[in-house]
Amino acid sequence: MGSPRLIKKYPNRRLYDTHASAYITLVDVKQLVLDGIELSVIDAKTNEDLTRSILLQIILEEESGGIPMFSTPVLTQIIRFYGNALQGVMGSYLEKNIQTFTEVQARMTEQSKHMYGSQFGPEAWTQFMQVQAPVLQSVMNSYIDQSKNLFVQMQDQMQDQTRQMFSVFPFTPPSGKDDKKD
Structure with missing residues (x-):
């Protein structure tokens, strides 16, 4: 290229x-x-x-115009990630998910060409996808749930590693109470 x-x-x-x-x-x-x-x-x-x-x-x-792709809550959350420590992670996460979705879409298109031959044109593909939308939505929800679980596991692992790393230092974590003296 x-x-x-x-x-x-x-x-x-x-x-x-x-x-x-x-x-x-x-x-x-x-x-x-x-x-x-x-x-x-x-x-x-x-x-x-x-x-x-x-x-x-x-x-x-x-x-x-038309039907927006992003809801107000999604746009609000995206804005909240700017300046956040996880801003770079979120950008990478969204990029990878869109890339994965695009690959799945390309595979489905290619498979439909093999199943239905050349007569399966853009109009037929649109109709097929409208019928299959609930199935695709279910698959995507399952994928998102898996991604969420992996992200939570990664977060737990990071917390455990941080605790282990700081356990060698001789201090106790704050108790959450106000330790100010009068």
Whole structure:
């Protein structure tokens, strides 16, 4: 795979696709992403990487119209992770889960092609997925429960390791009572 497709953002807020030698819109950038084309958006004046900013702008537009993917409680929780000690862990966790979901989806698509041949087009796939949505939701819930259990086990192991590591120091942990003297 070659280098990402370069999109330059000019001060007038216009996006220029250097590959197509044409100005494009956010809708066009979204289509490039949907088509699986790796891209990079840079500020034409400063060379600052704006890719994440543009992708977030596309997500914001998608969330504002139609059926949003993220509920208010999910967005609230994501915001709460910023600045938290687990911010990096959460980002990695979400990335891995989305990657796993994408791989499962690709496998299901490939298997359906083998089962139903070429006549199983996009419309049929959409109908099939609508019928299978409750089953898929159940599978995903089971997967999330397993992930949660693994995360809790990891947290318990980290606590045990921390206790063992600090057990060599001659101090007792606070009792939780206010030890101030009057």
